[in-house]
Amino acid sequence: MKRFLSFITALAMVLFIFTVQSPIFADSNSTGATSLPDHITLTWTQDPTTTQTITWRTDTTVNLGQVQYGKDPSLKDAKIVDATVQKFSSDLGDMNIHSATMTNLDPGTTYYYRVGYGNNLNSIYSFTTEAKDTNSFKFLIFGDSQSGIATDPQYGPWKATIHNAYSTNKDSKFFVNVGDLVEIGQLYTHWNNWFDAAKGVIDAIPEMPVEGNHETYQSSNYDSGKPKDFVSQFPVPQNGPDSLKGQVYSFDYGNAHIVMLDSQEDEEETVSGDILEAQKAWLDKDLKSTNKTWKIVFFHKTPYYNKATRSNEQIKAAFQPIFDKYHIDVVFNGHDHGYSRTYPIKNDQYVKNPADGTVYVVTGRSGNKYYPDLSQKVWDAFFYDPQDQPNYIVATINGNTLTIKAVKQDGTPIDTYSITKNPDGTETDSPQTVIPTKYNATMVTIYGNMLQQPFMPSNPKQINGKWYVPARAFMQYLGSNVDWNANGTISITYGKTQANLNISSTKAQLNSKTLAIPDAIVLNNGLTWISADDLKALFGFSYKYDSNTNMLMFVK
Missing domain, CATH: 2.60.40.380 (Purple acid phosphatase-like, N-terminal)
Structure with missing residues (x-):
């Protein structure tokens, strides 16, 4: 007992001395x-x-x-x-x-x-x-730096990425995080670790951040709301729409006009209304008022994505017509944690020259989280899956040339692409864009992935002027199936939706409710064919036929 009391006394003295002599300990709180x-x-x-x-x-x-x-x-x-x-x-x-x-x-x-x-x-x-009248500068771009786990605020990979990027690019004038800076936007341990990791860079060059969906999350349950922690800690130009101050803004640097948008319609709609609609008029006015050589846009979610079955068609529909109207040069996105660069795109179609369209870049990941289901899509001129280590982007503007260089955390180059605006109004890029040739037979794509033989037993075809695809192969690609029942009906299951159909009938049972469908299931050459319009009515897939490439493209 005496030995135990002596130990307690000694421990108390140590704690007392440490408390008195350490102002950090004395002043700190939770x-x-x-x-x-x-x-x-x-x-x-x-x-x-x-x-x-x-x-x-x-x-x-x-x-x-x-x-x-x-x-x-x-x-x-x-x-x-x-x-x-x-x-x-x-x-x-x-x-x-x-x-x-x-x-x-x-x-x-x-x-x-x-x-x-x-x-x-x-x-x-x-x-x-910023130097007066400068047209030559460099900035850094970082994809998602989040930890990947709500209960594990791990930002060591982010620390290595940002410090490696800055140490080899000390002439950078600012940097951009393209959303999902942290895993849970309203769990402050994540912010403590994020700021600690960025110390030494964030106090030397400005951070001009983009909000991601994880900035809206309120708890480890991933329930969403306003991104209050994000807005409170990063003062930015207050020139965005009234309801989205601090989340949407624009600024000029050198000969570039840079716009930051909010793509979190799904997460913020219940607290902020239709944020995409709120940004459209503002974006049109903002881009109309600039005469800068380069127009660059950042937002988090990807119109041209890497993930297997995750699209953002609503965001594309809201913003792309305005990008096309004012010829945005490059759009940078995050969210998918892969690195990809599209062909120049206008009106959702490839074009041969960057003067005629916008290049969309998914920026990869700068933090701990990666995905196992990324792939190159039909719109990608370049794709890289950064599972081995995080990456960053060095963007350089030198007068009439913009260069994008993607680099692994350890400095290994991934991709380099440049656009030059020529005095005669034309543009050249390097490597030069070579868009895919038109396919002889109609090809089918789902979420940008092309289905080919032997998986796809037959190409899509038109029957009575309607597009049809082999039902079993289409649904199996999505992880579902098509089964023949003993009574001669066909069952198609997709997620929680089950459809039962009869050959030659335009009625279906959808989760036990009767539904009129546009077309009847067709049996032809031993295959069960379903129309594109039926896939839309039954399972919500939209589609379009691209005559330039001869592709029938499905997305949801």
Whole structure:
């Protein structure tokens, strides 16, 4: 007992000494915030040539904040700008978010700064404003940096990716995360680890982020709502639609106009209404008002995807006509965790030259999560599945040439593509676009995947002017089946939907309810054929026939 009491006494003394001598321990709370500034983040809310916005956090005992800044590395005779301070409530507790914008800065100039108040100041960092009239610059792009598991906030891979990217591209002027920065947007442990991983970069060059669906998630159950943690921590230009401030915005850098959109219609509709409709008029007006050489758009979900059976047709329908109208050069997306680059596309069709269409790039992954079901689609000029390690993109604009270079985390090149705008109004790309030739026989694609023999026993064909496909092969590709019943009917099961049909009948039993269908099932040459219109009526598949490629394309 005496030995035990001596041990307890000694332990208490150690804890007492540590508590007294460690201000971090003394000041900290369950959020991880202290009286010392951390999560120091550069963004822009105004003109990058003459302003810089800096944001940081503290615990709630610190209700004042300042930025000291100047051109002297020692901050001798530094200027001071006061920060706004807002209490921010997270699932771990309350903290204060401080933010200040320096104005009237000199273009193309390096400034040194530190943030805090009184004795609670951080170390001295630096940033550089955009040079006046620059048409040559570099920026970094990162696909999803999330951990992949709600209960495991693992951001080591993200840390390695961002630091490797920056250490080999120190001349980068800013960087973009294309959504899903964290796994659960309202579980703050994920943000603590994300910011800790990005420290050393996010305080040196501005982060201009894009919201992803995971920023909307409120808990480990993945229930969704407003992305409040995201909006609170990343001040950006407030020039988006009224209902989507901080989630949708645009800015200029050099000879480029850059637009950030919100693609989370599914997650936000119950709290924000039809966000796609809200963005369309704004996007049209925003693009109409720019005369920049390059027009680049970022949003999270993919119009031209990598996943096996996950499409985003609603997003494509909302945004693509506006992209086509104003000739967006490149659209960058995340969400699928693969890297792909499409042929130039206009009106949902390949075109031969980037002057006539938009190149869509899925940016890969910068974090821990990867998918096992990615593939090259018929619209992809290049595809890479980054299962072995994360990756990033280096984008360089040099006057009339834009170059996109995808790189593995360890620096191994994946893909390089460039577009040059020529004085005569034409454009050239490298490697030069070579679109697929038109197929002699009609081919069928499902979610951008082409079904060929021997899996597909016969090509689609028209019967009485209607497109038909072999029912069994089509449904088996989707993991379902077609069965003949003893009574002569046919059963088609797809997910929770079961359809029972009779040959030569335009009525079906759909989950035990009678439904009129456009066409009858046809038996021909030993195969059961179902029409494209029936697949739409029964299972919700839309389709189109592309005469340029001779492909019958299905998607849901």
